[in-house]
Amino acid sequence: MRLHRFFRTTTFRLALLYAVLFSASSLVLFAFIYGTTSVLIAREREQSIAANMASLQDHYAATGLRGLAAAILARAQPNRVGDNIYLLTDPQFRPIAGNGTGWPPLVEQDGPWLTFPIERQLLGEPEVYLAKALHAVLPGGYHLLVGQDMRTQERFRRAIVEALIWSVAITLCLGLVVGLVMSRNTLRRIESINSAAERIMRGELKHRIPGRAGGRAGGDEFDRLTENLNAMLDEIDRLMGSMRTVTHNIAHDLRSPLTRVRNRLESALAGMDESDPRRETVEQAVTEADQLLATFNALLSIADAEAGAGRGDMVPVDLEAVARDVAELYEPLVEERGLFLETRLLGPALVSGNRQLLFQAIANLIDNAVKYAGPGRRISLTVEPGNGRPELVVADDGPGIPASDRSRVLERFVRLDPSRSTPGSGLGLSLVAAIARLHNATLSLEDNHPGLKVRIRFPMPG
Amino acid sequence: MRILVVEDDEKTAAFMVKGLNEAGYVVDHAATGRDGLFLATSGDYDAAIVDRMLPALDGLSLIQALRAANIQTPILILSALGQVDDRVSGLRAGGDDYLTKPFAFSELLARVESLLRRRGGSGPETRLTVGDLEMDLLARTVRRGGTLIELQPREFRLLEYLMRHAGQVVTRTMLLENVWDYHFDPQTNVIDVHISRLRQKIDKGFEAPLLHTVRGAGYCIRAAP
Known part of the structure; x- marks a missing residue:
């Protein structure tokens, strides 16, 4: 499995590609060397054969057949180093002198040039080589054959092929090893960036990509990437922080004066007679102030949950019990509004969490369903233990949310009702999303065919 | 009935004192934790409202000191901190109820009255x-x-x-x-x-x-x- 990952890294593929390219180029190089050198060797051999032939022919012209035979005998000493072939025959091809055993069986003939097999025993086993020779008919009908076997060329060819095989093998092995080492190195550093990114996405916004062991500063491109990513995260964090602070401060600072206004209205109310016609107006003002305060409180709760407040105080909570409490609290309201609440609590579901916030989240979901599904609809509240990864689903069969709007409704103050005539602050789902994030749970809005299905998947507790 | 208000913010304190007076209570006010502790140990109060953040001695320490001295006056803690764990720590320190700032006066009054009633309760009722x-x-x-x-x-x-x-x-x-x-x-x-x-x-x-x-x-x- 791990090896499989190495093979899929870009570095490893590059290293392998280079190894193949180097092998191919050494193949071409060796082929070129082999080609040019063997042509050169062949030409040189032909020249030397031709020179030999010429000198023997001169010898014949000067000393006749006897002299030629003596010269051939002298040159074709069996123990003499070299691979020259000499054969002098009479017109009927019967040998007179030379080191050939007889007129050879032809393989190829190119004018006076003959190619034929020859058996040679130099060291150990006799071997068969091809030989090339120049054939001349001497005055008097004698045949003279002067040639060389192709042992040198053969040895040269073998050496080249061997070198080629070795070089390709070494290049490939080195490429593989270097690729593995390099990709392991790269993979490790990419992996550290990846795992840091995953932790940050899980909500540990203060986490940063760790630098290289040893703390070598200003190193390679990975160090620079790490530095830049960390700087980017710091900047995002700073901007988010200042935005959060501003939102938080507005909500926080407006709460106190608003409460004072509310309290003044309340004390004014206390001083009024039951029959006072201004009473209703003041009461409405108190109610509206309360709604505003509720909005500010929701905003602050979202900010707190998003800032990860309470993350350290997570305790094991039975989601099923919390859901049962919510159902029990909301059932009369649901019924009064003409809807049905169906609970499917399929067993204890332990999550690591904050009981109050979980209650708030489920309550908000039921509240939304009551508000937006409309009378006559059915709301279902499901808790599935799901093998240690509990799932909470709140679904209704109301109008639902179009797929294109689903991610938008999780944002603060987003309400799909353009007239904003339905009661609510547009913060309910945002708070649910913030609470889900705080619990490392994933929130998804799905189509219930018809209606909306909100699913929250919790991670394994602990 | 006598109520002690320990609150350093003048505006909030004045508003609480005024409201409680109007509701018919006798109210004493202390602006620091130390003064609050002194008043609470010397005077006989039916209930106390204690802010969590106080100069000289913080609210939770004040409550702990009172409880250590075996003074069982019912105490309502006021705090700008609304987190659940803040509530828990406040109640664990010996407070009887917890109210997050800012609050509606009617909420404060209802809770104070509930505290006063709690004190009056004698033995388990059937x-x-x-x-x-x-x-x-x-x-x-x-x-x-x-x-x-x-x-x-x-x-x-x-x-x-x-x-x-x-x-x-x-x-x-x-x-x-x-x-x-x-x-x-x-x-x-x-x-x-x-x-x-x-x-x-x-x-x-x-x-x-x-x-x-x-x-x-x-x-x-x-x-x-």
């Missing part, structure tokens, strides 16, 4: 009575004018809480905290429906209603109008 409404806490039965009233377990707890605070205003958050044991902000007023169901059972068919809605504050169960 029977609660409001007018002709009777609750038997042992048999867990409710009768009005001799007629048995069937209640769901939660309705029983709701009525029990209301009856234990008979004559006092009980706010919706107090009910959520004490009957449901959750501290949260409902978007819709879920409590109202529970109250109207309860009202159906205990008031319907009887001449004088017992369960009243106090506008802008909460509910109250009482025999006389």
Whole structure:
């Protein structure tokens, strides 16, 4: 499995590609060397054969057949180093002198040039080589054959092929090893960036990509990437922080004066007679102030949950019990509004969490369903233990949310009702999303065919 | 009845003192934790309202010092911190109730009155009575004018809480905290429906209603109008 990952890294593929390219180029190089050198060797051999032939022919012209035979005998000493072939025959091809055993069986003939097999025993086993020779008919009908076997060329060819095989093998092995080492190195550093990114996405916004062991500063491109990513995260964090602070401060600072206004209205109310016609107006003002305060409180709760407040105080909570409490609290309201609440609590579901916030989240979901599904609809509240990864689903069969709007409704103050005539602050789902994030749970809005299905998947507790 | 207010913010303190005075209480005010502790140990107060953040001695230490000196005055903690764990730590230090700033005065008053009532309670009661409404806490039965009233377990707890605070205003958050044991902000007023169901059972068919809605504050169960 791990090896499989190495093979899929870009570095490893590059290293392998280079190894193949180097092998191919050494193949071409060796082929070129082999080609040019063997042509050169062949030409040189032909020249030397031709020179030999010429000198023997001169010898014949000067000393006749006897002299030629003596010269051939002298040159074709069996123990003499070299691979020259000499054969002098009479017109009927019967040998007179030379080191050939007889007129050879032809393989190829190119004018006076003959190619034929020859058996040679130099060291150990006799071997068969091809030989090339120049054939001349001497005055008097004698045949003279002067040639060389192709042992040198053969040895040269073998050496080249061997070198080629070795070089390709070494290049490939080195490429593989270097690729593995390099990709392991790269993979490790990419992996550290990846795992840091995953932790940050899980909500540990203060986490940063760790630098290289040893703390070598200003190193390679990975160090620079790490530095830049960390700087980017710091900047995002700073901007988010200042935005959060501003939102938080507005909500926080407006709460106190608003409460004072509310309290003044309340004390004014206390001083009024039951029959006072201004009473209703003041009461409405108190109610509206309360709604505003509720909005500010929701905003602050979202900010707190998003800032990860309470993350350290997570305790094991039975989601099923919390859901049962919510159902029990909301059932009369649901019924009064003409809807049905169906609970499917399929067993204890332990999550690591904050009981109050979980209650708030489920309550908000039921509240939304009551508000937006409309009378006559059915709301279902499901808790599935799901093998240690509990799932909470709140679904209704109301109008639902179009797929294109689903991610938008999780944002603060987003309400799909353009007239904003339905009661609510547009913060309910945002708070649910913030609470889900705080619990490392994933929130998804799905189509219930018809209606909306909100699913929250919790991670394994602990 | 005498109430001690320990609060360093002048505006909040003045507003609380004024409101409590108007509600008929004698109020003393201390601006620092040390003064508060001195007053609380020397004077005989029926309840104390203590801010959590105080100069000289913080609210939680003040409460711990009082409890260590075996002074059992009921204490309402005020705090700008609204987190659940802040509530828990406040109650663990010896506070009796916890209210997050900013608060509606009616909420503060309801809670103070609840604290004062708690103090008056002598021993475990077995029977609660409001007018002709009777609750038997042992048999867990409710009768009005001799007629048995069937209640769901939660309705029983709701009525029990209301009856234990008979004559006092009980706010919706107090009910959520004490009957449901959750501290949260409902978007819709879920409590109202529970109250109207309860009202159906205990008031319907009887001449004088017992369960009243106090506008802008909460509910109250009482025999006389």
